[in-house]
Amino acid sequence: MNAVEIEEAVSALAEQPFDAQEFPFAFLEAFGNKATTIKRLRSGASNKSDVGGVLQTSNIHIATADSGRVTEKLAALRASPTTTRGKVKFILATDGDMLEAEDLESGKTVACAFAEFSDHFGFFLPLAGISYTKEIKEIEMDMRAARRLNQLYVKLLEENSDWGTAERRPDMNHFMARLIFCFFAEDTDIFNGRGLFTATINQMSARDSSNTHEVIGEIFRAMNTKIADRKAANLPRWADVFPYVNGGLFSGNLDVPHFSRIARTYLLHIGGLDWRQINPDIFGSMIQAVADDDERGALGMHYTSVPNILKVLNPLFLDDLREKLEEAGDNPRKLLNLRNRMARIRVFDPACGSGNFLVIAYKEMRSIEAIINERRGEESRKSDIPLTNFRGIELRYFSAEIARLALIIAEFQCDVLYRGQKLALNEFLPLDAENWITCDNALRLDWLTICPPAGTGVKHRSDDLFHTPMDQAQIDFDNEGGETYICGNPPYRGSQWQTNEQKSDLKAIFDGRTKNWKSLDYVSGWFMKAADFGMRTEAVAAFVATNSICQGRQVDTLWSLIFSAGYEIAFAHTSFKWANLASHNAGVTVAIVGISNHAGRTRHLFSDAEGNGTTVKTVENINAYLVSGPNTTVAPSSSTISNIHDMSFGNMPNDGGHLLIPMIEAISALADHHVEPKFIRPFYGSLEYIRGVERRCIWVADNEYGAANENVWLRSRFDAVRKQRATSNRKTTKALASVPYRFGEVRQMGNETVIIVPSVSSEMREYLPVGYASAGAIVSNLAFALYNAPLWNMALIASRLHLVWIATVCGKLKTDFRYSNTLGWNTFPVPTLTEKNKADLIRCAEDILLAREAHFPATIADLYDPEKMPTDLREAHERNDEVLERIYIGRRFRNDTERLEKLFDLYAKMTASAGTAKKRQAGATT
Incomplete structure (x- = not known):
């Protein structure tokens, strides 16, 4: 379950109604516990409570209390020995009238009326595996509003099926945008009277909801009618009290879907929320899930936290503005x-969604x-920052509408905060x-028509200013001397998961520039479009992207x-x-890359240090792998650049499964068919x-085929292989029918003795699970192998140094490490x-193998689970890292960043001397 x-x-x-006996189980069920878990707690099999409650x-640890004894019951839960033994994180007591709870780790508490405990649901989110952070606390009201809007949206579509069609869905989405504005306006005094919109619907529409749509329609008509035209419009007296809003929001089709009694109730419940607490900066990402059929099931998963947005915006331009503010001090001219x-x-x-990045940028500015205004003594001055300078492209109608609405709300909230409620209200309506x-599709548009170079005077016009998708209202684009900052969180989509339309989008951008564009992640299109944009005007761009675009062949x-x-990587x-x-966090690993065609001499490289927040390092250059160093690209090589043993693929059976057993x-x-042991190999x-x-395989050398074919059981296997290969459509496979005893490759x-390197390994492991097999073992094509290699090669592969190199230059398969011998x-x-050196490394490899052997029959998966890795095995790896890293720099590396910097520096020198380095200097032609 998500939040x-x-x-x-x-x-x-x-x-x-409160049920003392059932409440603990219902509470746990609400936080996503499975039926089997609840059943075990009910039966007492896993319930260890000693105070008559339920302990998970x-x-x-939950317990119900006698009336008026909640505090005493909570104290009993806190003092209970089973609470300590059970390593309980929360205790909760209630009598159905009051509820009290405590987070035993932080000491934070909740005390409230039982009917209001849902207002504190975020306090208990760790029960579902979701950390209760400051950001979540700040958006609890947003999540509640989003959930109720979702209920209303779904119910209205159930009762107005035609509104769910492709033709009418924009009308439905536009209707929801109007509702959101009304809920916000009635709680922030934009309407003359707190709760005016909800109260009017409650009073003027019948309880059976038969005329609810008509009442809302008249209110909307009023907000689309200028005051001077009200008399001729013949508005009902109760609708005439609403102000003229328009600005495109209430123009065009004013149809309202029909309401059932339940839908009317949902509407009134939404109006009952305090919309002054809604945050437009992230509320939009909740709302966009309301209107998207594919995303509604994951409602709440698309929240983009403000700290993450600022990871993009701060180094992009906000930090520079703050520095200039600090430098200006109280100097009026500089200010x-x-x-x-x-x-x-x-x-x-150019992928603005519901406007999160734009709203945060606006509010920060x-x-x-x-x-500045305060230092100049101009506190009530009207803002010089126009909303029209915050531009976006979005593929979905509803999200685009919400983006504009969120910016309008953000402007009003900022005016209230910095200029006062009276001035904010006086200047808010009618909307511009x-x-x-x-x-529209950002990868198909010319961005210069949306955000052109200063002074070009490009203009778009539209009559239906809010609702028309492509046409834009007239905006003065003349912005001589202005700066352009491109930002966002575009869709990622790896090459294997792209739709045909998305493939076509990338083709339109990359075809003719590179033959390998089909392997690119979808987000690459935004980087290339940003670079093209900068060919015409100075610009800086920064996007959140899958880190795979900075790894491997991409x-x-x-x-x-x-x-x-x-362009260069500026930060x-x-x-x-x-x-x-989401409690089932998608776990997407991302990077943020900022590119500029006028980057300064120094660049900033940020990283998250576990438990220590974000660190920043000032460097001279950042390469495409997001490492401090020259713009060197690591290209696949058919031979090793170092004096190490050759690595090749394993053997491909191509046998229809008949040689594998x-x-x-x-x-x-x-035992039963008297096959000679030499023909059955690990x-x-x-x-x-x-x-x-x-697992075993049949392995027969060419000179052994005659003897092996005498065995009836083996012959039947060979016959099956022969038949399978002979019926293949591939010429090469057909040819292999003549050697049915042999693997295809x-x-x-x-x-040989074999050092085995799995082709794919979990990213959770701290070391690559390289192995060693004695003579006779056969390696499949789903792994790599070093045949008859000195054991010191294994020490290299088992090192932290090699892991970080592989993770960076080879890329990943989903989230797992993907090995490549050539790359x-x-x-x-x-x-x-x-x-x-070699002797020391051989000893290290032997120690790793001996430590593994000491824990037989534990598997590699067991031994390299980071939570369960045996101490002696970890120490053996640490010794291996110590010996190897001293060979590189005479000491241990401080962190992975330093490891990569050294490896890239060494790679550049080694390949340059061989004349094979592929250097991409910023601004150079390739």
Whole structure:
């Protein structure tokens, strides 16, 4: 369950009649506990409470109390020995009238009426695996509003099926945008009277809801009618009290869907919320899920936290504005110059969604402007920062409407905060008729028509200013001397998951520039469009992106084009988890990359240090791998650049499964069918090696085929292979029918010792699970192998150094490490090793193998679980890292960043001397 779903379940529980016996179980169910878990607690099998309550180990201890004895019951829960033994995080007591709870780790408490405990649902979110952060606390009201709007939206579509069609869905979305404005306006005095909209509907519409749509329609008609035209419009007296709003919001089709009694009730419940507490900066991302069929099931997962947005906006331009504010001090002229500069800054989000980045940028700039005005003694001055300088492109109608509405609300809130309620109200209505959010496909538009170079005078016009998707209201684009900052969080979509339309979008951008564009993530299109934009005007762009565009083969494909367009990486935030409100967090690992065609001499490289917040390092250059160093691209190599052993693929059976046998069949073949043991070999792919899956294969050398074919059981296997290959449509496979005893691709003789390297490994492991097999083992094509290699090669692969290299230059399959011999091993820079170095590394590899052996029959998956890794195995790896890293720099590296910097420096030197380095200097032609 995600946070919004939990809020809904808790609210429903708070509204039900209190049942002392059932409450603890219903409470746990509301936080996503499975039926089997509840059943075990009911039966007492897992309930260890000693105070007559319900105790869920490592989670919560709940008890109901006699009337008026809640505080005493909470004290009993706190003092209970089972609370301590059960490692409980929360305690909760209630009598159905009052409820009290405590977070035992932080000491924070909640005390409230039982009917109001759902207002504090965020306090208990850790019970569902969701950290209760300051950001979540600030948006609890947003989640409640989003959930109730979702209920209303779904109910209205159920009762007005035609409104759900493609033709009428824009009308439905526009209707919801109007409602949101009305709810906000009635609680912030924009309407003359608190709660006017909700109260009017409650009083003037019948309880059976038969005329609810008509009442709302008349209110909307009033807000679309100028005061001078009211008499001729013949508005009802109760609707005439509403102000003229329009600005495109109430123009066009004023139809209202029909309401059922339940839908009317939902509407009144939404109006009962205090919309003064709604945050337009992130509320929009909740609302967009209301209107999206694909996203509604994941309501609450699309919240983009303000701190994450600021990770983009601060280094993009806000930090610079704050520095200039600090430098200006109280100097009136410098303050005026800064204010004039800010008035010309344009923020452009070409994937704006519901406007989160634009709203945050606007609010932060207004905050800086307010300080300027205060220092100049002009506190009540009208803002010089126009909303029309915050421009966006969004593919979905409803999100585009909400983006504009969120900015309008943000402007009003800032005016109230910095200028006072009276001035804000006097200047708010009617809304301006300008529209600056374009609804269209950003990868198909020419961005210069939306945010053109200063002074070009491009204008778009529209009559239906708010609702028309592509046409924009007339805006004065003349912004001579202004700066343009492009930002956002575009859709990611790896190449394997892109729709045909998305593939077509990328083709339109990259076809003719590179042959490898089909392998690019979808977000690459935004980087390339930003670079193209900057070919015509100075601009800085920063996007949140999957970190895969800075790893593996995408680096050469994408970044060579970006650099050759004159751009450099001005700042970057290395990989971090993109937080959302889902208990089943999608776990998307992202990076933030800022590019500029006029970057300064120094660049800022941000990283999240576990438990220590964000650190920033000032460097001379950031390469495409987000590492301090020259713009060197690591290209696949057919041979090793270092003096290390060759690594190749394993052997591909191409046998229809007839040469591969599970362990039980292998035993039967030896015991019951008298197959010679030399023909049955251990078989290892990534799965078999990591998970300890026992598997065998039939392995017959060319000179052994005659003898092997005498065995009836083996002959039947060969016949099956022959038949399978002979019926293949591939010429090469058909040819293999003549050697049915042999694998399709053979890369070993079968009598070598083997160092096994799985082709895919979990990102959770701190080391690559490289292994060693004695002579006779056969490696499948789903792993890599070093045949008859000295054991010191294993020490290299098992090191932290090699892991960070692989993670950076090879990229990942989903979130797992994806190994490549040509891109990862052959390019791995290793200093010249002395015989003593090699002997020391052999001893380290032996210690790792001995430590593993000591824990037999634990599998590699068991041993390398970071939560369960045995101490002696971890110490063996630490010794290996110590020995190897001293070979590189004479000491241990401080962190992975320092490891990568050294590796890239060494790689550049080694490949430059061989004449194979592919350097992409910013601004150079490639």
